[in-house]
Amino acid sequence: MAAVLEVRDVTKSFGGIRAVDGVSFSVQEGEILGLIGPNGSGKSTLVNCICGTLQNETGSVRFADEALDGLTAHQRTRRGLARSFQLPRPFASLSLAENVRIPLLYTVNARDSSALAxxxxxxxxxxxxxxxxxxxxxxxxxxxxxxxxxxxLELARAMAAEPKLLISDEAMAGLSHAEVDEIIALLIRLNEQGVTVIMIEHIMRAVMEFSQRIAVLVAGRKIADGDPKDVVRDPEVVRAYLGE
Ligand SMILES: Nc1ncnc2c1ncn2[C@@H]1O[C@H](COP(=O)(O)OP(=O)(O)O)[C@@H](O)[C@H]1O
Ligand SMILES: [Mg+2]
Known part of the structure; x- marks a missing residue:
């Protein structure tokens, strides 16, 4: 298996506070990685650095064998890197179809302008x-x-770009048990279609059910990365997150 995403030593600070502090990890093609950690541990900031919404101060991000450093968020999306936002950001005055059409036109169609009539x-x-x-x-x-x-809808907008990698940032917060299952099923279907998925989630049942591997961030640092069963038993993970 080849690494589709390689994050090396990424750091991002806000006013002297290191929100992400020297984080490295990679994701193999077709893999499902769960990314967990307490509120404020830097998960969304890390995603923003990967997707180009924020610029990391140190380190590098490689995606599909290409260095992404210096590329804008749109350029990264066109290369097949999609994310859903923790707070959904639809175009409020546009229909659902239009909400999906815009990312589709910006990505799939831009890759090959003759692609779709x-x-x-x-x-x-x-x-x-x-x-x-x-x-x-x-x-x-x-x-x-x-x-x-x-x-x-937020996931559909990300999927419209036909991504190689989808990063789902807390798509399940506030949902019922059955609704969480629906979102898990949706992400599993996508993965079966060949999309690599990083799932950021607080709901441990969902994380355990879904993830082939789990990485844990605490205070901007990665403290564990491995088999879900081992990670949730790791004393440092229990102390810093699960024991809360
Ligand atoms: N745009 C920003 N400006 C200033 N501080 C921020 C900004 N975004 C995040 N932070 C801070 O960075 C830290 C990590 O936040 P975040 O990445 O949102 O964590 P998580 O997604 O794990 O809850 C927090 O202390 C948060 O307050
Ligand atoms: Mg977050």
Whole structure:
């Protein structure tokens, strides 16, 4: 297996506080990695550095055998790196179909401008909404959605870019047990279609059910990385996170 993502020694500070402090890890193609840690441990900041929303101060990020350093978030998305935001960010005044169409036009179509004719784009938008069970609401606005539907739309917007790697940042917060299962099933289906997934999640049941490997961040540092069964028994992980 080849590493699809390689993060080396990434550091990011905010006003003298190291939110991410020398973190390294890699993700193999097709893998499902769970990334856990207390609130404020630097998970979202790390994702922002990987995706280009923030610039890391030290270290490097390689994706699909290319150094990403210096590339914008859009350029990284076009290369197949997609993420969902912890707080969903739909275009409020646009229909669900339009919300999916925009990332699709910016990525899939930009890779090859002749790739999709207009009718094919419409069909593809519906297909992506269908993958998350929202095809029936294609013409509705985001404000008509329930919380879980909003999370699904956020994932659909990331999926529209046809990513090689999807980073899901706390897509399950506030959902019921059954709704968490729905999101897990959705992410598993995506993985079965060949998408590598990094799942950031607080709900340990979901993390354990989903992850092939778990990495743990505490105060900006990676304190564990390995088999889920070993990681949750690691005394340092129990002390710093699970024992809370
Ligand atoms: N844009 C920002 N400006 C200043 N401080 C930030 C910013 N984003 C995050 N932080 C700080 O960085 C630390 C890590 O935050 P974050 O990456 O959001 O953690 P997590 O996602 O693990 O909860 C926290 O102390 C947070 O307050
Ligand atoms: Mg976060």
């Amino acid at each position: 207009s009718a094919a784009i419409d069909a593809r938008c519906l297909e992506v909404l269908g993958q998350v069970g929202l095809a029936g609401k294609a013409e509705r606005l985001p404000r008509d959605l329930t919380q879980i539907e909003m999370r699904k």
